[in-house]
Amino acid sequence: MVFLPQEVIVRKRDGEVLTRGEIGQFIAGLTDGSVSHAQAAAFAMAVFFRNMTLDERVALTEAMRDSGTVLDWSDLDGPVVDKHSTGGVGDNVSLMLAPILAACGVYVPMISGRGLGHTGGTLDKFDSIPGYTTQPDNELFRRVTKEAGCAIIGQTADLAPADKILYSIRDVTGTIENVSLITASILSKKLAAGLGALILDVKSGSGAFMPTLDKSRELAESLVNVANGAGTRTAALITDMNEPLATAAGNALEIRNAVEFLTGKHRDPRLLEVTLALSAAALELTGFSGNARHAVHAALSTGKAKEHFSQMVTMLGGPADFVEKMDSHLEAAPIVRDVFAPNPGVVGAIDTRGVGMAVVALGGGRRMPTDTIDHAVGFDRLAGLGARVDSETPIARLHARDEATAADAERRLIVAYRLGDSAPKHPLIPERIDFREGA
Incomplete structure (x- = not known):
C-alpha cells in the first residue's frame, strides 16, 4: 500500500x-x-x-536515531556511557565528568552541542582551546575514545539527520515546547552514539528551560522511560539552576574553571557535588559493583581524571601542555573589572537566565545562528545565593572586549541580582528519576 x-x-x-x-x-x-x-x-x-504515548515516543526516537549512522563500540573492553544536560548557566560538568568516568574504566564518546539561547554550549567552550578539533573524522574520534577514554566532540552530519531537519522546522513553527518532541530530539542524537548507558542532568529553576520542578520532572520521566524503552539504561538527576552552577560563565572562563577543578586548585562546592553525583550515577548504570561515589572521588583526587582530560585535549589537536600552561593558551579579554551592586545586601535571588543573556550581550553567545562567539568574555567570581555583597565585595568580575558591551552587560548583571536580608534554600539535587516499568 x-x-x-x-x-x-x-x-x-x-x-x-x-x-x-x-x-x-x-x-x-x-x-x-x-x-x-x-x-x-x-x-x-x-x-x-x-502529544504522544510512551510507545509513540519510543518509536519516534528510534526512527530518528536510525535515520543515519548508529555507532558501534563493541570492540572496546569496557562500558560505553554518555551524559546530557538540558542546559544552564555556568554548567561545565561535562568537562570534568567525561575524564572522571574515563579514569574509572568507562568509555565516554560524548557528542555535545553548542549554546542555545541563554545557555552555554560545551563545544563553544572547547573552541576556546587553540587547535582543539570539535569535528574530527570518525577514525580519530574512535581512536581518542579508545586511548584517552573520552572524546568530547560535535554531532556529525550522519548522526540522526532526521532530527536536524525536524528541529529546524520546529524552530520556526512554534512547536519547540513539547515534551514528546523534545524527548525524541535529545535522545535520537545521544542513542545514535551507540551507548550502553546514559545519565541525564535535567535542570530546574530560573536558568533552566523547564523553570518549575513539575515541568522538569515531566521531562526527566519522559527521557528516562523512552531511553530505557529504546534499550539504553538511563536515569536522571534533577538539579538546581536558580543560580549559576559554577562561579564562571563564559567559554574560556569555564574552561579555566574546569581545569582548576581537575587540578584541585579551586572547586566550587555546588559544582563539585553535582559533578560527583552525576558521575557516580553514570558509573552505577554500568553495573559497577563497588562504591561508585568513592571511585569517582578517587579518580578526581588522585589526578587521574586530569590526565585523561589532558590526553583527550592533546589527541584532538590542543596544546600538549594545556593543563599546565592554560593561561598562555586561553585568550584573555582586554577589559577586566569588578561589578558592584548599587547597595549592600545579601543575594536573595538571581535571574540566572538574565546572567546568561548578559554573557550573550558580551558576545559570549549567539544572537543569530551565524554569529561568531568571543570566547574570552563573560564573568567569573560570580556571587551565589546567600552571599553578602557591598562596596568592597563585588557580585562578579567582568571580562569584556570593549567598553560599550561591558557597560551593557554590567547593567544586565546588576538587574539579574536581587538583594535582601536573606536567601531561600533550594535543594541542589531535589530528585533522581529511574525507569519504571509500565510508566
Missing part, C-alpha cells in the same frame, strides 16, 4: 495513536525528501496539541 504522509497527520490531528510503522515511514520520508517540510510542520503541530 502506498504511504501517504497526510493520513498520518490527520490521524494524529484527530488524537489517534500512531503505529510504529506509520512513524517510521514518516521519518524515513522526511529524511529522503518524500515528506515535505510543510507536512513535517503539520505533523509537529499535531503532536504539539495531541
